[in-house]
Amino acid sequence: MTGVNIEFNVQDALDALINIEFALLDTHCLFNHISETLLDIHEVRFNTQESPDGIHHGKHYHHGIKKVSQNKKIKS
Numbered sequence: 415m416t417g418v419n420i421e422f423n424v425q426d427a428l429d430a431l432i433n434i435e436f437a438l439l440d441t442h443c444l445f446n447h448i449s450e451t452l453l454d455i456h457e458v459r460f461n462t463q464e465s466p467d468g469i470h471h472g473k474h475y476h477h478g479i480k481k482v483s484q485n486k487k488i489k490s
Contacts, residue, residue, distance in 0.1 A: 437444060465469045
C-alpha cells in the first residue's frame with residue numbers, strides 16, 4: 415500500500431479566512447455580483463421562454479393567459 419502525504423499551509427488558510435472576513439464586513443459588492451448574475455440568468459430564460467423547470471415554451475406561450483386585445487389580457 416502507498417501512503418498519502420498531505421501538506422497544509424496554515425498561512426494560506428488564514429489569508430483566505432481574513433479575505434472572507436473582510437468580504438462579510440462589506441456585503442455591498444457581494445450582493446451586487448449576486449443580483450447581476452440573477453438578472454443575467456433570468457434575462458436569458460425570458461428571451462428563450464424557458465420556465466424555472468427548464469421547459470422551453472416558445473414565442474407564443476402565455477401560461478393560461480388569453481390575449482384579448484393589444485394590451486389587455488384576461489385569465490382563461
